[in-house]
Amino acid sequence: MITVEEVRNENQKREFLEFPPRLYKHDKNYIRPLDKDIEAIFNPLKNKFFKTGECERFLFKNKKNKTLGKVAVFINENYPQKQPTGGIGFFDCIDDQETANFIFDHCKKWLQQKGMEAMDGPINFGERDKFWGLVTEGFTEPLYGMNYNFPYYKDLFENYGFKIYFEQLCFSRPIFAEVSRIFTIMHAKHSKNPSISAKPMTKKHLEKFAADFTEIYNKAWESHGEGKCMDETKILKMFKIMKPIINEHISWFVYENEKPIAMWMNIPDTNQWFKYLNGKFGIWEKLKFLWVKKFKKNEKMVGLVFGVVPEWQKKGLEGYMIWEGTQHLRKHTYFKVTEMQWIGDFNPKMIKIAENLDTTVTRKLATYRYLFDRNKKFERHPVL
Incomplete structure (x- = not known):
């Protein structure tokens, strides 16, 4: 009974x-x-x-x-x-x-x-x-x-x-896996363009990156016909909440003459730290979290958002951004794998974007x- x-x-x-x-x-x-x-x-x-x-x-x-x-x-x-x-x-x-x-x-x-x-x-x-x-x-x-x-x-x-x-x-790829040849070709191509530059997101300039994120996101998602618009104030608030876990080597923005045109946003997988806390987050656990965060290598990062404004889509800009960021984070972080948040099988456009990032499905x-x-x-x- x-x-x-x-x-x-x-x-x-x-x-x-x-x-x-x-x-x-x-x-x-x-x-x-x-x-x-x-x-x-x-x-x-x-x-x-x-x-x-x-x-x-x-x-x-x-x-x-x-x-x-x-x-x-x-x-x-x-x-x-x-x-x-x-x-x-x-x-x-x-x-x-x-x-x-x-x-x-x-x-x-x-x-x-x-x-x-x-x-x-x-x-x-x-x-x-x-x-x-x-x-x-x-x-x-x-x-x-x-x-x-x-x-x-x-x-x-x-x-x-x-x-x-x-x-x-859920799409994933090892950080040190061989990068698609087309990515390196596109990187070489766009690197020759003096008006194109890539910059990692930094904590000191959250206001700037919140504005850039909002501009890219709203333009990119408008082109997907999903009608999703985000407010800059809410984005900045979200960035400030995320600030303690932001890694300044793994989120990248691309600019054309300083105008934001693409972004690749990642954060560390905080579960790699939280797994030591047994579900608690009191004063003692917060201190333990800071200790674990400092001394335990986190080898997994999570892809949050990837976007390119419409006028730069299908021009290989994602290859430039991915290879530029990957070369950097390989040198400056311990990350070994990146996994994207899930994409519904009802969204073929986003699935195609994930596949084009040289990823494979590792979780369903x-x-x-x-x-x-x-x-x-x-x-x-x-x-x-």
Whole structure:
């Protein structure tokens, strides 16, 4: 018999955080997320999505009061779909299909009572850049903010009836791998142009780089027809938050007569430091973080954004920028691999850009969907 507890009191909140580390204690690739990051998602004062949605957390226990699984279930008006669709996330479960089915049934009933006709998972009660998707290939250490799970989770979802709504592809390449010949050719070509220059991002000039980032981003993404515009004030605020972890050798901007025309933004993978903190980030852990950051080599960096303004696209400028930056960071950093944040398989334009950067898919996640009406035709995410 399985009992259900809605997460309300401090003991239940603590168990929601402590169950995964016990479950994964023998998995060398598991990195515990920071408790504060998880708790912020379920705090209405910190998560703006509570203004337009609802979210509850549940623990599932056996008759001996031992936790067997956990989940969060939510609805979000900012997640419009063809049919009203809710979400489940932060799912963890023992390797038992009956237990997983019990959890999924509980989520289904909760969502049906809210008028939903389908559920997606595992997803975040928030933006897609964190805690989104189920790992199906590449069970290596997760990047900061990325989900991680046992391989058997795939069977738990699919045996219940979930189907892949879209796949999330993570592209990567070794820093010291041979660079495409076309990159070096384009580098040689553009290096001869005195109006073209490349500069690494520095902490002293965050205001300038925030302005340059905004200009490049808005022009580049406008050409992709996605209508995504970013505000310079918000970009500067984000840069200032990132300042303690910015590495001045790995983010690059290209200019034509000092006008920004391309960028390649990377940061260190902070999970390579956070993995020593066991999910905590109090005063002692902050001091330990500073020590680890100073003395432990971080060999993995994360690609955040790559962009070229429309008038310079398809002219090999990315080859110039990649080789210019790569030569520099090989000399001045310990990084051995770079991995990009995931790209949905519904976005062929961005996938093509990633492939053109001489990368390969090294990790896959999946966003699953379950239609409550089992006779309704299942459709995958539309292609952009």
